[in-house]
Amino acid sequence: MTIDLIFTVITYVVLVIFLGGFLYKIWLYATTPAPLKIPTTPAPTSAIGVSGRLASEVIFFKSLFKGNKWIWLGGYLLHVAFFLLILRHLRYFMDPIPEILIILQQAGIYGGMFLLVPILYLAYRRFMVDRVRYISAFGDFFILFLLLSIVLSGIGLKYFYRTNIMDVKMFIMGILTFHPAKFPDSGLFIVHYSLILFFLVYFPFSKLMHSGGIFFSPTLNQIDNPREKRHSIS
Amino acid sequence: MADPTNIPELKDRIEIPKLVEGATSHYKCHPAKEKHLTPLGFPGSRPDDWHDIAITRLGELLKESKSLKVFMDICVKCGACTDKCHYYLGTKDPKNMPVARQDLLRKVYRKYYTLSGKIFGKLAGAEALTEDVLKDWYTYFYQCSECRRCSVFCPYGIDTAEVTMAAREIMHSIGIGQKYTLEIIDKVETTGNNLGIPEGALVGTLEVLEEEIEEETGVKVKIPLDQKGSDILLITPSADVFSEPHIFSLMGYAKVFHQAGVSWTLSSYASEFANFGLFIGGQEHLQKVAQRIADIAREFKVKRIIVGECGHAWRVGYSYWNTLIGPFDFLDPDYKTPTHICEYTNGLIEQGAIKLDKEANDEYVVTMHDSCNVARASRMGDKPGGQFDIPRALIDASCNHHVEMDPNTTKEKTFCCGGGGGLLSEEIIDLRVQGAMPRATSLKQVMDSHGVNFMAMICAICKAQFSTVLPYYDIPRDIVGGIHQLVSNAIQLGTNKV
Ligand code: SF4
Ligand code: SF4
Ligand code: SF4
Numbered sequence: 128m129t130i131d132l133i134f135t136v137i138t139y140v141v142l143v144i145f146l147g148g149f150l151y152k153i154w155l156y157a158t159t160p161a162p163l164k165i166p167t168t169p170a171p172t173s174a175i176g177v178s179g180r181l182a183s184e185v186i187f188f189k190s191l192f193k194g195n196k197w198i199w200l201g202g203y204l205l206h207v208a209f210f211l212l213i214l215r216h217l218r219y220f221m222d223p224i225p226e227i228l229i230i231l232q233q234a235g236i237y238g239g240m241f242l243l244v245p246i247l248y249l250a251y252r253r254f255m256v257d258r259v260r261y262i263s264a265f266g267d268f269f270i271l272f273l274l275l276s277i278v279l280s281g282i283g284l285k286y287f288y289r290t291n292i293m294d295v296k297m298f299i300m301g302i303l304t305f306h307p308a309k310f311p312d313s314g315l316f317i318v319h320y321s322l323i324l325f326f327l328v329y330f331p332f333s334k335l336m337h338s339g340g341i342f343f344s345p346t347l348n349q350i351d352n353p354r355e356k357r358h359s360i361s
Numbered sequence: 362m363a364d365p366t367n368i369p370e371l372k373d374r375i376e377i378p379k380l381v382e383g384a385t386s387h388y389k390c391h392p393a394k395e396k397h398l399t400p401l402g403f404p405g406s407r408p409d410d411w412h413d414i415a416i417t418r419l420g421e422l423l424k425e426s427k428s429l430k431v432f433m434d435i436c437v438k439c440g441a442c443t444d445k446c447h448y449y450l451g452t453k454d455p456k457n458m459p460v461a462r463q464d465l466l467r468k469v470y471r472k473y474y475t476l477s478g479k480i481f482g483k484l485a486g487a488e489a490l491t492e493d494v495l496k497d498w499y500t501y502f503y504q505c506s507e508c509r510r511c512s513v514f515c516p517y518g519i520d521t522a523e524v525t526m527a528a529r530e531i532m533h534s535i536g537i538g539q540k541y542t543l544e545i546i547d548k549v550e551t552t553g554n555n556l557g558i559p560e561g562a563l564v565g566t567l568e569v570l571e572e573e574i575e576e577e578t579g580v581k582v583k584i585p586l587d588q589k590g591s592d593i594l595l596i597t598p599s600a601d602v603f604s605e606p607h608i609f610s611l612m613g614y615a616k617v618f619h620q621a622g623v624s625w626t627l628s629s630y631a632s633e634f635a636n637f638g639l640f641i642g643g644q645e646h647l648q649k650v651a652q653r654i655a656d657i658a659r660e661f662k663v664k665r666i667i668v669g670e671c672g673h674a675w676r677v678g679y680s681y682w683n684t685l686i687g688p689f690d691f692l693d694p695d696y697k698t699p700t701h702i703c704e705y706t707n708g709l710i711e712q713g714a715i716k717l718d719k720e721a722n723d724e725y726v727v728t729m730h731d732s733c734n735v736a737r738a739s740r741m742g743d744k745p746g747g748q749f750d751i752p753r754a755l756i757d758a759s760c761n762h763h764v765e766m767d768p769n770t771t772k773e774k775t776f777c778c779g780g781g782g783g784l785l786s787e788e789i790i791d792l793r794v795q796g797a798m799p800r801a802t803s804l805k806q807v808m809d810s811h812g813v814n815f816m817a818m819i820c821a822i823c824k825a826q827f828s829t830v831l832p833y834y835d836i837p838r839d840i841v842g843g844i845h846q847l848v849s850n851a852i853q854l855g856t857n858k859v
Contacts, residue, residue: 161427169745194441194514259440264486340435346518
């Protein structure tokens with residue numbers, strides 16, 4: 128078996144686990160009944176209001192900001208940098224590359240490198256703040272370590288052991304179009320790519336499910352109208 | 362009652378303590394005996410296969426409750442909630458940090474119901490349900506007052522109260538429960554109130570109260586009981602009839618109704634607003650306790666139900682009644698069911714239907730303790746936050762001097778009194794005193810800076826808890842009172858046409 132075939136097969140398996148696992152979890156969250164009205168109040172009294180509440184949590188981490196400014200700062204920077212990094216990588220998934228991505232390219236590169244800062248800061252908190260250390264399991268350190276490895280290998284690819292990015296793009300587009308192509312032939316790329324595949328497999332089985340789960344949190348997504356509208360046990 | 366042995370010293374501000382592992386591992390509620398468990402349909406003792414039953418029950422709950430399912434999965438251990446629980450702040454025990462409390466259940470969830478936990482065990486934060494874990498459950502899920510403060514600061518709204526309720530439910534399925542709460546639930550289900558007071562005693566006490574009002578004001582104010590066909594059914598915690606300072610609020614409600622000139626009644630069959638079914642999770646007892654109220658409202662053919670000052674019960678009434686004992690199509694649709702007495706009185710004031718003389722409360726500098734269940738699990742009026750504004754409007758209508766405590770300790774960020782969630786039990790007085798430390802600290806601040814000498818609240822448990830524990834902090838117990846106690850002092854009887 129060639130390396131091309133191996134990585135092609137693994138990639139498809141990973142995608143099935145990632146998408147299947149994620150969607151299965153979301154399906155579970157969506158279909159588990161919420162027998163009682165339990166929004167944390169004060170809560171919005173309309174569906175539009177609830178959308179706003181969820182948006183303020185997802186976009187600004189509003190409750191976290193109330194709770195702890197330092198965690199908010201660390202967490203927020205982590206997510207923004209991560210988001211930029213994803214945007215930057217979209218160029219490997221699209222042909223032609225939209226104008227906006229080309230404009231954002233540089234921001235994405237800086238975002239990616241900057242990601243090191245919140246990762247290290249949050250890791251520092253996990254080790255140093257006694258309360259946070261107490262509640263941290265191995266998995267909580269592990270995910271930071273995983274992200275760190277992904278970022279470092281990415282930086283390595285960008286600045287030290289450059290891979291032919293056209294090869295990368297061909298391979299990815301091959302996966303997306305079901306026309307398997309050659310796997311880019313570079314040691315560091317194999318590391319970087321494998322770590323990402325691992326991240327994707329790990330995703331649905333870990334706390335990373337907070338990304339989808341937040342939308343199903345009854346304390347956040349319920350409308351405060353129990354007297355006006357009968358919430359039926361379902 | 363035994364005196365507490367460990368009373369925190371009040372500092373200038375609420376400090377976040379360093380962890381002291383096991384600090385409260387020996388604070389334990391008296392366990393329920395067979396005679397408390399079986400009447401409620403729980404096994405009277407722990408069965409041999411308790412482990413399997415508990416795990417099965419957990420699996421069922423994960424299918425029945427979205428909150429439990431989602432909350433078990435999505436906590437990222439960010440730590441934002443770790444310093445938010447009054448019990449942690451007061452006891453220093455790390456297992457009283459909200460996320461650590463959740464983890465007592467979460468680690469078992471991971472062990473039996475997640476792939477990563479099954480494969481990687483401890484590395485994935487998973488742990489089997491052992492005797493020791495069960496011991497921790499009993500200890501620390503009865504050191505949570507289900508106050509929801511943690512959920513306010515959690516980026517995903519994770520509400521530890523939901524987890525606590527689920528854990529208590531699981532324990533009940535294997536014959537483990539807390540005596541105090543189960544005893545009360547049984548009493549209310551059989552006698553109609555938490556104290557087990559029979560109708561006769563109720564009649565006598567209400568007469569005494571009527572006499573007291575007449576002596577003090579010269580006006581004959583009725584406190585009617587079982588008056589079929591009245592317009593209003595008043596449901597209030599039984600403590601309002603039998604405890605101080607609660608009765609002063611009851612007198613306040615009576616005066617308000619008198620002055621409004623409406624026909625109203627209490628019920629001896631449903632003489633309890635409190636609903637401890639909330640504290641144990643599940644809907645069965647929650648529903649059963651509340652059902653008496655709907656039944657009597659139907660029988661009495663009242664037009665509306667108004668409820669008295671009680672925090673957790675207002676949560677149940679406001680958020681759950683419609684679901685559990687509704688629909689209320691037999692009541693007048695012009696009114697909200699239930700209506701809080703504060704909403705009602707405030708409405709009368711706004712219409713000019715009652716008059717208040719603020720000077721009557723000039724001896725008081727008043728501050729407001731927001732009861733957590735009102736603050737974080739309900740609303741009053743039409744706008745979000747009405748649960749903060751309406752009681753304060755009543756304070757301002759009845760008093761000239763009103764100051765607020767540190768905003769980090771009021772409204773949605775309010776600290777629990779330390780006695781909610783079924784923890785108002787004597788044997789855990791140490792826990793109760795320590796849990797009240799954050800509130801006592803912020804109260805002391807305004808006592809020192811503004812001479813506050815009255816803390817107004819609308820919760821029967823808060824009143825009882827504070828009256829008991831504040832004296833240990835050298836705060837006089839008569840600082841505790843109800844909103845309608847202030848209304849009662851200020852209301853002008855007989856000044857407008859009845
Ligand atoms: S619900 Fe209240 S008592 Fe329970 S963990 Fe959260 S803050 Fe503490
Ligand atoms: S704030 Fe929420 S997500 Fe963060 S540790 Fe606490 S429960 Fe978990
Ligand atoms: S007793 Fe009062 S402060 Fe304590 S849990 Fe209940 S409502 Fe909250």
